Amino acid sequence: MDQRLKAYEEKVLSSSKIPIEYYEKYDVKKGLRDINGVGVLAGLTNISAVHATDKNGHQIPGVLEYRAFNVKDIVAQLREDNRFGFEEVTYLLLFGVLPNQKELKEFQALLSEKRELPVGFVRDVILSHPSEDVMNLMSQCILSLASYDENVSDISIANVLLQSIQLIANFPVIAIYSYQAHQHYNKHESLHIHYPSSDLTTAENILRLLRPDQKYSDTEAKVLDVALILHMEHGGGNNSTFTTHVVTSSGSDTYATIAAALSSLKGPKHGGANIKAAKMLENIKKNVSNPNDDEEISNYLKQILNKEAFDHKGLLYGIGHAIYTISDPRFEIFKTYVAELAAEKGRLEDLELYEKVEVLAPQVIVEERKTYKTISPNIDFYSGFVYEMLGIPQELYTPLFAIARIVGWSAHRTEELINMNKIIRPAYESVMDPKEYIDMKVRE
Numbered sequence: 001m002d003q004r005l006k007a008y009e010e011k012v013l014s015s016s017k018i019p020i021e022y023y024e025k026y027d028v029k030k031g032l033r034d035i036n037g038v039g040v041l042a043g044l045t046n047i048s049a050v051h052a053t054d055k056n057g058h059q060i061p062g063v064l065e066y067r068a069f070n071v072k073d074i075v076a077q078l079r080e081d082n083r084f085g086f087e088e089v090t091y092l093l094l095f096g097v098l099p100n101q102k103e104l105k106e107f108q109a110l111l112s113e114k115r116e117l118p119v120g121f122v123r124d125v126i127l128s129h130p131s132e133d134v135m136n137l138m139s140q141c142i143l144s145l146a147s148y149d150e151n152v153s154d155i156s157i158a159n160v161l162l163q164s165i166q167l168i169a170n171f172p173v174i175a176i177y178s179y180q181a182h183q184h185y186n187k188h189e190s191l192h193i194h195y196p197s198s199d200l201t202t203a204e205n206i207l208r209l210l211r212p213d214q215k216y217s218d219t220e221a222k223v224l225d226v227a228l229i230l231h232m233e234h235g236g237g238n239n240s241t242f243t244t245h246v247v248t249s250s251g252s253d254t255y256a257t258i259a260a261a262l263s264s265l266k267g268p269k270h271g272g273a274n275i276k277a278a279k280m281l282e283n284i285k286k287n288v289s290n291p292n293d294d295e296e297i298s299n300y301l302k303q304i305l306n307k308e309a310f311d312h313k314g315l316l317y318g319i320g321h322a323i324y325t326i327s328d329p330r331f332e333i334f335k336t337y338v339a340e341l342a343a344e345k346g347r348l349e350d351l352e353l354y355e356k357v358e359v360l361a362p363q364v365i366v367e368e369r370k371t372y373k374t375i376s377p378n379i380d381f382y383s384g385f386v387y388e389m390l391g392i393p394q395e396l397y398t399p400l401f402a403i404a405r406i407v408g409w410s411a412h413r414t415e416e417l418i419n420m421n422k423i424i425r426p427a428y429e430s431v432m433d434p435k436e437y438i439d440m441k442v443r444e
């Protein structure tokens with residue numbers, strides 16, 4: 001490293017460290033949560049509920065409700081009826097009520113109409129900036145779309161809803177085309193830019209746009225549809241949705257706000273964990289000689305935790321949650337699909353390894369770290385494996401999360417605009433001792 005940079009680094013390290021005991025002394029909750037995972041109350045919402053404790057503060061298996069409907073029930077009903085649900089749940093989350101058949105049809109037609117990107121956008125923006133990092137290119141695309149909107153700064157609810165619906169419809173197209181640009185320009189593959197079909201659902205269109213032959217099975221599209229539904233919304237406090245609240249509260253426009261939320265989501269401790277979890281399992285498979293030996297797997301997990309293996313960051317991805325303790329309900333729902341898909345795709349051996357890690361990783365964290373709450377696998381643990389079995393490339397794992405979560409961000413943005421009208425601005429306590437300014441001539 002450049003010597004100047006090394007010196008700068010040392011200065012920053014010595015001037016920025018805050019002793020851990022200060023957090024208790026000043027009664028500051030690190031990460032805005034107490035040690036049991038209960039978050040500082042920062043707002044009120046009608047959009048969803050994330051429950052991990054009962055009224056007495058005791059840990060319970062996680063429950064997730066969208067507009068007061070249990071997500072488990074929503075997915076179970078869709079499965080029983082053998083129908084797609086992403087558009088219906090989008091309607092529910094955005095407008096607060098379940099659509100009847102006519103309303104749903106109208107809304108699906110509106111989404112189809114809005115999917116189309118501005119003339120020249122694919123050529124001028126997407127194909128001109130190919131990147132392996134599809135999330136970054138998506139942010140670039142969202143900010144570029146602002147230039148095509150004459151009412152970019154109009155934050156009336158009607159206009160923000162229009163912009164949100166437009167972006168919800170555009171997201172799958174932008175994500176897949178961004179991936180295709182990367183495949184073509186960086187990987188020297190053929191370029192496939194298929195048009196979305198107005199007769200198809202979001203999940204079907206994703207597979208149609210992705211695959212060179214545009215073909216997919218109904219089961220594949222329905223599994224993807226469930227994956228999207230499970231990722232759509234998770235309360236106001238998750239990192240990307242809270243980002244949405246913070247940026248919205250400053251009066252910023254929809255495009256800038258959603259670009260900020262995307263930037264938050266891509267972090268490996270948040271939505272970016274799905275690609276990391278998949279890569280971590282690949283790495284474990286490569287480095288563990290006997291996948292039936294629990295001790296060998298645990299030892300390797302310990303090496304990852306101690307930054308000696310995999311990405312040397314010390315995290316076991318897809319494990320643990322800021323709020324959930326005993327279980328993440330989305331993980332539980334997802335798992336039923338994983339088992340069926342793995343049997344169908346001949347991946348039962350890989351599933352066995354996942355199942356071992358799912359149990360052993362939380363144990364290893366509890367043994368090696370100071371934990372106050374139960375640790376369990378989260379939704380990101382299996383999502384990559386499911387996408388892999390659907391033939392979806394890793395570059396698109398986190399973008400798929402974004403395609404779903406933009407619905408939650410949009411609902412929270414309108415809720416913030418309707419109710420708050422107050423800039424979000426928490427406080428930071430200064431722990432500095434006052435100093436006399438030192439004359440340049442006498443500085444060492």
Ligand SMILES: CC(=O)SCCNC(=O)CCNC(=O)[C@H](O)C(C)(C)COP(=O)(O)OP(=O)(O)OC[C@H]1O[C@@H](n2cnc3c(N)ncnc32)[C@H](O)[C@@H]1OP(=O)(O)O
Binds near residue numbers: 037323378380
């Ligand atoms: C959709 C989503 O965003 S779900 C979350 C996806 N993220 C991941 O899967 C990344 C891996 N997991 C994590 O990093 C964490 O579990 C988080 C960020 C999700 C939650 O973090 P926290 O609420 O701070 O965790 P918690 O309070 O339970 O942690 C207790 C201790 O266990 C550690 N820990 C918790 N989970 C993990 C993990 N998966 N790997 C390594 N250490 C962990 C924490 O670092 C902490 O130790 P420390 O005090 O020595 O730093």
Ligand SMILES: O=C([O-])CC(=O)C(=O)O
Binds near residue numbers: 237239322323
């Ligand atoms: O709630 C959180 O902190 C993270 C999460 O699971 C999500 O955003 O889906």
